[in-house]
Amino acid sequence: MSATLSHASLAAQRRWAMWGSYAALGVFVLMFLVPPFYTIITSLKSSAEISAQIGSPWLVHHPTLDNFVSLITSATFRTFFLNTIMITAAVVVVTMVISILAAFSLARLKFRGSETLATGVFLTYLIPASLLFIPLFQIIGALGLINNVWSLALIYPTLSVPFCTWIMIGYFGSIPKELDEAALIDGAGYLTILVRIFIPVAMPGIIAAMIFAFTVSWGQFLYPMAYLYTTNQMVLTVGIISDLIRGDVFQWGKIMAACVLAAAPPVLIYAFLMDYYISGLTAGATKG
């Protein structure tokens, strides 16, 4: 009898816990989905409809793709997009080359001070960009790269390399030591082990790190704001603001359409590679 009662109360507790979880998740989803929803809705409105402020702002009465067409046919916007893609690709490549080599040596080639160095690499990630951008401005200035979009390819890895190295150390560390020992006996050198064993085995971790590097590079605002000032060198994040807000004139429809277009690549990448991203991060997290 008492067993039945406790079983019933356990089921009730579970049900309440489930409803509680759903409620919390509902609030969370609402908070995070409302802004993108509003962005998309507004991007589909004409300037006239936006400024008229008639009816519910959550509905589109006369949907139009004019804002998107206008942006896509704009040479300036295409320059922002192209610059962002180039820099992001360069940053992802530079980050991955440095992170994979650093992580492999720190995880596997145990040398004096390797653990301290691994911790040090992570600590550099904790220094906020707002503290770094002044000294980095001096360095970039000394290199003659102020207002040169490629300066970002030097700067962004300072943000992405520490975290990506940390993810990769965790992932490489989770690969059984016997695997490299078997390869050593099979006749492989360390570079062969890295290229032919570690990189294929650690691909989920590498993809997770690549996504992180991509996100850092694609969404960075502070550095391009500080270092770039001409349209031909500009990237999306700052370009949208500087080009579509003139004085006190906000081209809301185009701004929102630009945001949708700028957000599309990261959203697509996350959507397709989410599984890799999660497994890559958790492998690092469970490293003892």
Added chain:
Amino acid sequence: MANVSLRRVEKFYDGGVVAVRGIDLEIEDEEFVVLVGPSGCGKSTTLRMVAGLEDISRGEISIGNEVVNDVPPRDRDIAMVFQNYALYPHMSVFDNMAFGLKLRKFSRDEIKRRVDKAAKMLDIVQLLDRKPKALSGGQRQRVAMGRAIVRDPKVFLFDEPLSNLDAKLRVQMRTEIKAVHQAVRTTTIYVTHDQVEAMTLADRVVVMHDGRIEQVGPPQELYHRPLTRFVAGFIGSPGMNFIPARLANGGDTLNLVVSDNLSLPVPPSRTAAYAAFKDRQVLLGLRPEHLTEARANTRPGMAPLAAIVDVTEPMGMETLVHFHLGGTKLCARCDPTITSGPGDLMQMSADLNHMHLIEPESGRVIAASG
């Protein structure tokens, strides 16, 4: 194929931890040698030093008469099978087996020929296209062996290769490893903590304890003529019984006085050998098969003793009977038809013709002859 020599080999780590304390071992060409001992005895470290996966702190290791202390693993011409298989998870079985050959620039035809031959020998031809995750534990271990065989190395090294398998598969794979060695006759060093594996596989068993070699010899020799208490207790399952006793004069003969009311006569053939230990405390070592239920037809050297049964373990072909003698727990191997149960008084018989006498202080087994 080659002989392997270890001369005064030591391994110590930073912080003063000593794993191997100066071992000497000569392994003949084509020999199957098993290093056996409890966890932390230094057996795996020794194997890894032979493989080149651990530096040698002191001493010398040679393979085929060439000192390999400073030779990297890939140039030692060895192949190793690991406890967790260590198969490359992103490669097919074929590629796993071919990896070492590809790195050594073998021709495609030669690689295919060798992999096919090894796959046939190990009965894994149908698995060549599969990835390791699609294989069972036994199949993975076969692939790991195949990867070693295709290399046709001077020495095979096995590091507890059967530890991850279930009991039934372990017995099956044990037989297969022995069959492979009989077919390819490559010098083999095999590490295990399982003394049954050691006994069944080895030409010679090396028992290690606390970084040292306790005894080296063929399995039967280690079983019947252990040199130390450690070897006597480690080899054999269930382990040897050790009974504290005092060696006393009993007229023409010697007696082992176990307690006030139990005295066991030393067989006449042993009295001369044990005479020097008269009036001293010793340990009587008796294997469970030499401690059985009392039988009608006794022979010289059989001594009766009575015991209250603690636990019985019917094994089918025999029944293990556990009981106390004084404060010592003992195990007897009895006929499966015995009817005694816990709490019953049982008449036992100790076959002292197979006894071992051990010095308690040194742990050395006193030589039974001469």
